[in-house]
Amino acid sequence: MIRTENITKSFGENEVLKGITTEFYTGKPNLIIGSSGAGKTVLLKLLIGLFEPSSGTVYYGDTDLFSLTPKELRTVRMKVGMLFQGNALFDSMTVEENIRFPMDMFTRMTAKEKSARVDECLEMVNMEGINKRYPSEVSGGMQKRVGIARAMVLEPEYLFCDEPNSGLDPQTSILIDELICDLTTRNNITTVINTHDMNSVMGIGDNILLLKNGLVAWRGDKSQVLESDNQTLEDFIFASPFLRRLRTDALKLRNG
Numbered sequence: 103m104i105r106t107e108n109i110t111k112s113f114g115e116n117e118v119l120k121g122i123t124t125e126f127y128t129g130k131p132n133l134i135i136g137s138s139g140a141g142k143t144v145l146l147k148l149l150i151g152l153f154e155p156s157s158g159t160v161y162y163g164d165t166d167l168f169s170l171t172p173k174e175l176r177t178v179r180m181k182v183g184m185l186f187q188g189n190a191l192f193d194s195m196t197v198e199e200n201i202r203f204p205m206d207m208f209t210r211m212t213a214k215e216k217s218a219r220v221d222e223c224l225e226m227v228n229m230e231g232i233n234k235r236y237p238s239e240v241s242g243g244m245q246k247r248v249g250i251a252r253a254m255v256l257e258p259e260y261l262f263c264d265e266p267n268s269g270l271d272p273q274t275s276i277l278i279d280e281l282i283c284d285l286t287t288r289n290n291i292t293t294v295i296n297t298h299d300m301n302s303v304m305g306i307g308d309n310i311l312l313l314k315n316g317l318v319a320w321r322g323d324k325s326q327v328l329e330s331d332n333q334t335l336e337d338f339i340f341a342s343p344f345l346r347r348l349r350t351d352a353l354k355l356r357n358g
């Protein structure tokens with residue numbers, strides 16, 4: 103589990119996070135949602151330790167992330183997988199070289215062991231056999247899968263995904279969500295996903311944190327979204343008249 107304790111973060115006069123206390127559960131996808139500028143990316147960067155909080159802290163289990171020595175921090179980082187927005191694959195490297203990269207950086211595995219692990223990870227994301235292709239030679243959805251394979255290569259205990267569905271069509275987005283969810287459950291990973299995608303909220307939202315103006319506006323799971331009377335949640339999720347109508351119809355159906 104990852105826990106934040108009263109985190110604040112300011113850039114100059116701009117207080118972006120104003121006291122976030124929350125938990126991200128192990129073995130579940132945890133979603134951070136909120137409108138543009140709410141502070142989602144800043145919170146994600148704090149969770150990874152890329153930013154330091156102005157006050158408060160982040161715990162990985164019982165470990166205070168911001169009291170670690172650089173060496174201890176490196177050990178924690180080795181347990182972290184990251185799926186960046188837009189994949190961040192290296193265009194000049196093949197799929198295989200991209201997936202191998204974290205092993206080259208952080209391990210002393212032999213070439214044979216690395217090759218075997220690359221194959222395992224490609225199989226994990228149903229992309230066997232594309233080892234020698236370049237990112238530009240595969241579709242956006244396939245690139246996303248390669249990004250996930252790379253994030254999984256060091257068997258992370260924590261997985262952070264920044265907008266994993268950006269640029270994907272709705273069907274591919276759902277497949278990517280299902281894949282992330284499946285890997286999270288099967289490997290008992292603490293997964294934190296930053297998203298705008300309503301399909302993700304309703305599909306894999308086991309623990310949803312809604313941010314507004316640097317504060318937690320609502321927290322719950324997908325089964326509580328429809329019935330919630332939280333105005334910020336309603337405005338965010340059911341933003342269009344069409345979605346509001348769908349919600350009314352769904353509630354009528356549910357309540358007979």
Ligand SMILES: Nc1ncnc2c1ncn2[C@@H]1O[C@H](COP(=O)(O)OP(=O)(O)OP(=O)(O)O)[C@@H](O)[C@H]1O
Pocket residue numbers: 113118136137138139140141142143144145
């Ligand atoms: N490095 C930085 N220096 C100064 N201000 C920053 C920095 N990073 C983020 N901010 C500010 O923090 C606020 C929140 O930004 P953040 O990127 O977390 O929003 P977000 O919720 O992720 O939005 P989006 O959904 O559009 O990505 C913005 O006002 C932004 O200008």
